[in-house]
Amino acid sequence: MTDPIADYLTRLRNAIQAKHRVVEVPASNLKKEITKILFEKGYILNYKFVEDGPQGTIKVALKYDSVNKVNAIKKLERISSPGLRQYTGYKDMPRVINGLGIAIISTSKGVMTNKEAAELKIGGEVLCYVY
Numbered sequence: 001m002t003d004p005i006a007d008y009l010t011r012l013r014n015a016i017q018a019k020h021r022v023v024e025v026p027a028s029n030l031k032k033e034i035t036k037i038l039f040e041k042g043y044i045l046n047y048k049f050v051e052d053g054p055q056g057t058i059k060v061a062l063k064y065d066s067v068n069k070v071n072a073i074k075k076l077e078r079i080s081s082p083g084l085r086q087y088t089g090y091k092d093m094p095r096v097i098n099g100l101g102i103a104i105i106s107t108s109k110g111v112m113t114n115k116e117a118a119e120l121k122i123g124g125e126v127l128c129y130v131y
Helices: 004-017 029-040 114-120
Strands: 022-026 044-050 057-062 076-078 102-107 110-113 124-130
Touching (some): 004 029, 004 057, 029 044, 029 124, 110 114
Antiparallel strands (some): 102 110
């Protein structure tokens, strides 16, 4: 597999399209950090790290509106890829839907949202947009 982050986002997208409640993905430290950010920002209901074997898995419970069954995540978009890395400085931090969405950035201080990276005045690799 050349791009595990794109695979993670695609599994989430496919589970949302199929209206699944829970999706299971292979774990890595970067995927765990992205999952924590999605939980903190209210895009997923819950998550659980299952340590089985050398790699382990992440179980993600997707969040749906109780009335009209619409998912909290409208779009997951991979920005940086192994063939074309996308970096940004803190001065030109991307704004997703004029501040309504989040960009997940991999920085020297760890994985964080674009707003947190701008506050700390550090740039990094733009992993994905979520809204």
